[in-house]
Amino acid sequence: MIIFLYGDDTFRLYENRESVIKSYKAKHGSGFNFFRIDACPNDWSPSVGRGALPSVIAQVTEAIKSVSLFDEVKLILINNIFSNLQTAKDLHELFTKHKIATSKEIVILATHSGTVTQARPKELLAFLSDSKNLIRNFTNLEGAQLQAWIKKEVATLGVSFASGALARFIAIGGMDSWARIHNLNKLANYSKNTISIADIDLLIKTETEPNVFEFIDALGSGRKAQAFSLLCGELAHGRDPYYLLSMVMYQFRNMLMVKDFADRNISSAQIAQKAGIHPFVVKKMLSATARLSLIDIKRLYQEILDLEQGTKQGKRDLEDGLFMLALS
Secondary structure, eight states: OEEEEEESOHHHHHHHHHHHHHHHHHHSTTOTTEEEEEOOGGGOBTTTBTTOSSOHHHHHHHHHHSOOGGGOOEEEEEESTTSSHHHHHHHHHHHHHTTGGGOSSEEEEEEEEBOSTTOSOHHHHHHHTOTTSEEEEOOOOOHHHHHHHHHHHHHHTTOEEOTTHHHHHHHHSOSSHHHHHHHHHHHHHHHTTEEOHHHHHHHOOTTOHHHHHHHHHHHHHTOHHHHHHHHHHHHHTTOOHHHHHHHHHHHHHHHHHHHHHHHTTOOHHHHHHHHTOOHHHHHHHHHHHTTSOHHHHHHHHHHHHHHHHHHHTTSSOHHHHHHHHHTO
């Protein structure tokens, strides 16, 4: 069985992915047959370098061949499945070889951030997009759909909008779902019952967003003092640490792809096309990554993944982890 989640709205994609995992764990309580794998570029191990084991393919192969304990269905999550072309090709061959599409013992949960216009190879895309599979495309919401989604999220927080407040929130509440959720939580905690236009104007600082990217740039460029200072400022202004972590993960994943392409002497225009990143952003990342080796970026990205996993498992404090990351 195949579940394929993709789209530009990474918050709703993430939310749906976690909902699938939660439902699986509720039905199969042992947790021994759930595998979480990130298909990062080049099947790398940050402590050793490119080509080190265990590779993505090795991890997926082991998960497929492992003996299912308690006679449970196995759930294999593969994040960022199109991150690396060769890995994606190998995954398609592996899925075909083990007849995953018709398997009743294995569920593949595959995710891809962004549209599938540039997703390659086409064979894997066709395999995942087969009409027999469960497929969801999380596009960025607009108009009536955006209003309905915000109203639903507000209702789950136990508050509502005063007259005119919803329109004001849509105008300045954030450019993506991560920012909107962060601001809705902040408003709900402050307003208690009804969110007013005055509450929105008071709590949502429309010019703080660039600081997030300054923090990421400082982090990626090794400017520890600036990264630490910016992180302090973001948290002091109420920025949700989970939002910061999600943005850092997204940007570093892109930096990893850009650096890998650049090291192979691929032009910035081709990088933008292959990675599905805006050319202006690619140029900024090329400048930032010029001061770092591919191994340095891999190490930082692995630290970010470890922090996310440790936080989910309750083993690490997220804010402390972000500060350690800033000073690493």
